[in-house]
Amino acid sequence: MREREAGQRAAKIDKAAKAGSAVAHEAAATKAARGMAPEPLPPCFAAIDWSKPWFAQFATRGQRWQQAALTGYADLLAAMNADAAQMQQTTGRGQPLAFIAQDDLPPGAAYEGHIASTGCVPTRHNLHDFFNGSMWFAFPRIKAALNARQSAELDVLGVGPTRGGVRDMLTLFDENALLFACADSSLSAALRGFEWQTLFVAWRDAWGRRCEVRCFGHALLEKLIAPFRGCTGHAWIVAVPAEYFEWDTPARDAWLDEAVSAALLGPDALTSRMFAPLPVLGIPGWWPENESPAFYDDTSVFRTGRRKR
Known part of the structure; x- marks a missing residue:
């Protein structure tokens, strides 16, 4: 059982990493074909001061991810997925954790519901999602619990114009x-x-x-x-x-x-x-x-x- 789960996890991580790489390279190729300059890397990643007490709690992993993020989108996803494979973390419904490019979220799919059912966290190349991913490693049980409750609420209420009190909380x-x-x-x-x-x-x-x-x-x-x-x-x-x-x-x-x-x-x-x-x-x-x-x-x-x- 454990060997099969490990194989499924490895396949998912590999798929997510390849998808992230494909997205990044495809975007770069499209821009080059149109004679456009490559999109500059978000400068925000360089602004993280790991000596600050609010960042110091996860500085060791964060500094590695920061260097990957400054290199490129695909590199960030690869670093996150490598850590996910090593940690063997799961999401709200026991699915192996992986990180995918935001564009890989199917149209109309609910973010939390997708994470719960597939284990794949849609992730953009920005600080917001960088820190979101960090919390999956700093407090993995809390993140899984939040995902479990969010997805359970979605099962009952569906995706609507309002979240409802529990989802808001x-x-x-x-x-x-x-x-x-x-x-x-x-x-x-x-x-x-x-x-x-x-x-x-x-x-x-x-x-x-x-x-x-x-x-x-x-x-x-x-x-x-x-x-x-x-x-x-x-x-x-x-x-x-x-x-x-x-x-x-x-x-x-x-x-x-x-x-x-x-x-x-x-x-x-x-x-x-x-x-x-x-x-x-x-x-x-x-x-x-x-x-x-x-x-x-x-x-x-x-x-x-x-x-x-």
Whole structure:
């Protein structure tokens, strides 16, 4: 059984890699035949600063992919598929993960439904999809859980003009979520209560000891290429054991991946009210200017919120 699955996986990866290469070479050949200059590579990939804390969490793989992306579209797909083959990751319905060119998504096919049924993730040569692919490796169980729930919703409701509440929440998670790992309920209460001075100033020493953040949303990561003060993520609060902060980073990420994916697949209703807004540049250690308590006085960013609720 395992040998057959491995063979199917290898065939799928090889097909995806060849398809990506064919798309890139065909586009280049068409432009050359028309006397057109080759399309310039997106300069955005060179702008990734891997020293930033929001990118550093997956810098090792990301730097390899960055070099591939700067070489060309087909090279990026090949690098992603090589890692997918090695990791043996699956999507929401157990299909082996692979990355294909966006043009290979059949007309009229739903993006999430296609991923669930085939395992193939349509991927463009841009930062948005670069970071989306990265999350399939940083938090594979969470990505598979999101895909499973999205495709299940599609099975029930179909593709319509509106997504519906659950799909909206899942999309918001996928695009803009932060994982707020916390071993102290008073800290999560301060976050939900918009008590910024308490969370970021009075309890600043708690960061890294009793709470921390992982970036998940790929649209959020794309925005953080050029950070701005008002950049805000949707924090998903994860209660972690106290010993969590004694573990190394891979162990923490694996724990978060398991816990959050289980919650997404659990019986609880999923709504956007489950998130808490969190201005990313306010996280201690993530932005030099927030060393000054006055940084948090900007009420256009650090809003008072609905304290009474």
